[in-house]
Amino acid sequence: MVTLEAINEDNFADILDLTADTALVAPNSYSLAEAYTALKEVQDGKIPAEYALQPFAVKCGDEYMGFAMIGLEDGEDVNAGSEIYWLSRLMIDDKHQRKGYGKQVMTALIEYIKSKPHGRKVDYFYTSVVPDGKGGAEKFYKAFGFENMGIKWGDEDLMKLTL
Numbered sequence: 396m397v398t399l400e401a402i403n404e405d406n407f408a409d410i411l412d413l414t415a416d417t418a419l420v421a422p423n424s425y426s427l428a429e430a431y432t433a434l435k436e437v438q439d440g441k442i443p444a445e446y447a448l449q450p451f452a453v454k455c456g457d458e459y460m461g462f463a464m465i466g467l468e469d470g471e472d473v474n475a476g477s478e479i480y481w482l483s484r485l486m487i488d489d490k491h492q493r494k495g496y497g498k499q500v501m502t503a504l505i506e507y508i509k510s511k512p513h514g515r516k517v518d519y520f521y522t523s524v525v526p527d528g529k530g531g532a533e534k535f536y537k538a539f540g541f542e543n544m545g546i547k548w549g550d551e552d553l554m555k556l557t558l
């Protein structure tokens with residue numbers, strides 16, 4: 396059973412050691428730098444504190460095996476018409492893929508969002524996936540009810556889950 400731990404001084408080094416295909420997902424070092432820059436935007440008053448990215452370490456037993464990062468956003472970039480959660484990153488370490496951990500992480504993230512961590516209901520969970528020619532990640536997200544919106548997000552495909 397996986398648990399999600401906020402990234403902190405005790406677990407960040409373990410998360411930096413994890414690897415997955417960088418053609419499909421950014422390295423965890425990049426993601427943590429992104430989380431840092433979002434905090435800086437909060438400090439500079441450019442975004443509200445509640446829009447800071449939330450990076451999570453994925454742990455099973457005593458072992459760290461993945462990383463996930465979500466953020467609350469105003470939804471304007473995707474014309475959602477309301478606030479959204481955005482799944483910025485999800486990776487399971489190479490040696491632990493296809494064992495059901497990713498599925499557990501998504502279930503935990505959706506449960507977390509539905510628990511109204513920012514004190515209000517948010518109706519949409521967005522992400523974007525790198526088209527890998529085999530539809531691997533798309534298939535993964537569709538199993539949770541995400542729809543492919545048929546819109547490009549940079550080089551990626553935009554996907555949306557109505558919560």
Ligand SMILES: CC(C)(COP(=O)(O)OP(=O)(O)OC[C@H]1O[C@@H](n2cnc3c(N)ncnc32)[C@H](O)[C@@H]1OP(=O)(O)O)[C@@H](O)C(=O)NCCC(=O)NCCS
Pocket residue numbers: 415416419420485486487488491492493494495496497498499523524525529530531532534535
């Ligand atoms: C995509 C990822 C997060 C899925 O996590 P995981 O633990 O490997 O996936 P699970 O074992 O929970 O898979 C659940 C189901 O998703 C689908 N799936 C997952 N990865 C898949 C892949 N590469 N190709 C095809 N289907 C895939 C399958 O239907 C799978 O069920 P099955 O193994 O019974 O066929 C993980 O493989 C990963 O980190 N991959 C590299 C980075 C990446 O692509 N991240 C997504 C960013 S868009």
